[in-house]
Amino acid sequence: MQFNVSELLKEHVGATREFDIDDDVTIDGKPRHLTGHARFDRTNDGILVRADVRGAVAAECARCLRPLELPVEITFEEEFIPTVDIVSGGHVDAPEGEEENYRISARHMLDLMQPVAEYWSIAQPMAPVCRDDCPGLCPICGGDLNDAGHACTREAGDDRWAKLRNLELG
């Protein structure tokens, strides 16, 4: 997801480019297919990127442990600062207060993967569920309560506790 922005850098403040995103990329060592949209606006200091990116991750339900494919959507707005002046070819320092900004490479390539990977990592749901009312696993037999055939009955558990109680009494 690299974009050559040399032409945009030569344009006036407010000039814009729009891109559709439809890329196979690697995030944290895993292949992902990402789709979305990005808009680049020329600013005084560089290029403001507004991006909306969608993909999916494999996960498991926090309650019943079934495998899930979770949609992930990230939206961000970040200004990229050049490292080399497009006109003079001289080195560009980040303006004060923008030292933490993303940078455009010396070859005027703007790489969206850096913010995408960072926003992606914080967009992961902490405890995903397969559905909001997933009943999870049976506390007695450990079976999946989503299964229509889950045949565990209270008696089975009660029997077991009864036996334990008998042992204690005996």
Ligand SMILES: [Zn+2]
């Ligand atoms: Zn579940």
Ligand SMILES: [Zn+2]
């Ligand atoms: Zn059960």
